Amino acid sequence: MTGTTPRRRPSLRLPRPRRAAEGRDGEVDPAGGAGRPPRVVVVGGGFAGFYALRSLQRHLPRGRAELLLVNPNDYFLYSPLLPEVATGVVEARHIAVSLRRPLRRVRLVLGRVQDVDLPERTITVRRGDLEQRFGWDHLVLTPGSITRQFEIPGVPEHARGLKTLVEAVYLRDHLLEQLDLADAQPDTTEGRAARAAMLTVVAVGAGYTGTEFVAQAHRWLTRIERRWDHTRARDVRWVLVDVAPAVLPELGPQLGDHALGVLRRRGVDVRLNTSVRSADDSGVVLTDGTSIATRTLVWGAGVVASPLVGGLGLPTRRGRLVTDPDLSVPGVEGLWAAGDAAAVPDLAAGPGDDGELPDTQPTAQHAQRQGTAVGRNIAAALGFGTAREYRHRDLGLVADLGGFDAVARPLGIRLTGPVAKLVTRGYHLLVLPSVSNRVRVALDWAFQTLLPPDETQLSVVREEDARLASAQATAIYGPGEERRSAV
Numbered sequence: 015m016t017g018t019t020p021r022r023r024p025s026l027r028l029p030r031p032r033r034a035a036e037g038r039d040g041e042v043d044p045a046g047g048a049g050r051p052p053r054v055v056v057v058g059g060g061f062a063g064f065y066a067l068r069s070l071q072r073h074l075p076r077g078r079a080e081l082l083l084v085n086p087n088d089y090f091l092y093s094p095l096l097p098e099v100a101t102g103v104v105e106a107r108h109i110a111v112s113l114r115r116p117l118r119r120v121r122l123v124l125g126r127v128q129d130v131d132l133p134e135r136t137i138t139v140r141r142g143d144l145e146q147r148f149g150w151d152h153l154v155l156t157p158g159s160i161t162r163q164f165e166i167p168g169v170p171e172h173a174r175g176l177k178t179l180v181e182a183v184y185l186r187d188h189l190l191e192q193l194d195l196a197d198a199q200p201d202t203t204e205g206r207a208a209r210a211a212m213l214t215v216v217a218v219g220a221g222y223t224g225t226e227f228v229a230q231a232h233r234w235l236t237r238i239e240r241r242w243d244h245t246r247a248r249d250v251r252w253v254l255v256d257v258a259p260a261v262l263p264e265l266g267p268q269l270g271d272h273a274l275g276v277l278r279r280r281g282v283d284v285r286l287n288t289s290v291r292s293a294d295d296s297g298v299v300l301t302d303g304t305s306i307a308t309r310t311l312v313w314g315a316g317v318v319a320s321p322l323v324g325g326l327g328l329p330t331r332r333g334r335l336v337t338d339p340d341l342s343v344p345g346v347e348g349l350w351a352a353g354d355a356a357a358v359p360d361l362a363a364g365p366g367d368d369g370e371l372p373d374t375q376p377t378a379q380h381a382q383r384q385g386t387a388v389g390r391n392i393a394a395a396l397g398f399g400t401a402r403e404y405r406h407r408d409l410g411l412v413a414d415l416g417g418f419d420a421v422a423r424p425l426g427i428r429l430t431g432p433v434a435k436l437v438t439r440g441y442h443l444l445v446l447p448s449v450s451n452r453v454r455v456a457l458d459w460a461f462q463t464l465l466p467p468d469e470t471q472l473s474v475v476r477e478e479d480a481r482l483a484s485a486q487a488t489a490i491y492g493p494g495e496e497r498r499s500a501v
């Protein structure tokens with residue numbers, strides 16, 4: 015990538031209709047051609063995919079394109095509120111926004127795209143035993159990211175992520191169960207050792223996932239501690255570990271220090287410049303040599319792009335699919351990408367010291383706006399409106415620390431305490447893309463102050479379904495080499 019703004023491609027040629035490729039059952043759902051409108055397929059109904067389709071609905075007159083969305087669920091997940099689901103503040107369903115209601119012109123295919131065949135211009139979708147192939151004229155890849163695990167022994171089996179609803183609901187039940195079990199331990203040497211492990215929570219990653227989870231879970235247990243006979247919230251040992259030298263580096267050093275102070279005042283053992291060397295079912299060993307007995311290892315150590323984009327045989331940067339500033343993928347007509355899975359040059363940031371443009375950060379803020387931009391640019395490629403390069407200046411981030419504590423940096427202004435809390439909640443309500451979900455979340459927050467907190471254990475998620483590989487379905491992609499496609 016160069017430091018100068020790459021030239022916008024003058025026009026996008028519509029691909030020629032292709033022959034129908036054969037699926038397992040010998041059939042394929044062909045894309046446009048011979049009297050059919052062109053088909054736009056979007057892979058992933060998160061921030062980028064959802065807003066891409068909303069934008070396509072707005073810019074394209076009816077009947078001018080067939081819009082198809084492939085997503086494993088029939089909802090858009092508002093992931094910034096996952097820590098609030100994991101700590102019982104917000105009800106899980108309330109951050110799941112129906113995809114069908116706002117995307118009325120879109121055909122929703124439930125399943126996961128397992129393979130993208132670029133020469134044939136088809137995708138393969140799997141849902142359980144069902145495998146379907148669909149042709150496309152324009153393909154938008156917005157499958158987001160997965161939790162980054164590094165190659166640390168024991169982490170894939172024993173750590174729990176916080177990127178899906180399954181993981182959030184599981185973590186909440188798991189925490190309650192560990193405290194229930196600890197409360198019931200006999201007062202023997204073994205009983206005391208088991209109790210100590212059950213009452214220890216290790217979270218890895220002091221970005222928004224790990225920090226918000228620890229801070230909010232700490233407050234939540236304080237509010238429900240009367241549930242237990244012999245255990246109080248102060249008996250729980252919280253350890254927050256990060257290889258970086260700061261907490262919440264996304265928010266800058268002052269707000270990071272403030273968050274660190276809040277955590278330490280609450281008794282959280284924050285270990286910076288430290289990581290995990292190994293994990294097993296009895297605990298973790300940190301890189302500073304400490305062994306910690308625990309039954310709860312929460313993994314929030316950043317994200318990597320979905321393995322789907324890495325297996326295409328196209329250029330990637332740090333695992334993200336390289337795009338031009340108009341979000342098209344160079345070298346393949348009709349291929350586009352946006353959000354966490356895409357390496358999009360950040361035109362608003364300008365070139366860095368090395369003369370190169372950085373990529374936009376993997377945040378909801380960028381994913382949402384890139385979605386809107388890619389929808390507009392595809393409509394332009396189909397003859398409606400004008401294409402534009404993606405350019406957005408970061409509006410700042412927010413982090414809720416539970417109680418009346420929060421840190422926020424809207425438009426560069428540093429806020430802490432109740433004011434930041436108000437801004438944080440207002441921001442989430444504004445960005446949640448459905449009025450009924452907004453009302454439900456707002457009521458959850460109101461009830462949280464008026465009513466006793468929710469403390470029941472549902473036990474609806476099995477432990478094996480909450481493992482990193484199963485919850486985030488990384489196993490479906492298999493080894494990269496096997497599914498590499500030629501362009």
Ligand SMILES: Cc1cc2nc3c(=O)[nH]c(=O)nc-3n(C[C@H](O)[C@H](O)[C@H](O)COP(=O)(O)OP(=O)(O)OC[C@H]3O[C@@H](n4cnc5c(N)ncnc54)[C@H](O)[C@@H]3O)c2cc1C
Nearest residue numbers: 058060061062094126127157158353354376377378379381
């Ligand atoms: C706990 C947490 C807190 C966060 N807080 C903030 C915050 O405060 N502010 C902020 O800006 N950002 C925040 N983020 C980051 C933000 O959620 C992401 O940057 C954003 O979701 C990226 O949008 P996306 O559309 O690229 O991916 P996602 O929103 O993750 O959507 C990807 C979609 O693709 C689907 N998918 C994946 N693979 C396939 C496949 N093979 N086939 C079909 N569908 C597939 C997924 O199921 C999902 O529906 C947070 C993230 C987490 C986990």
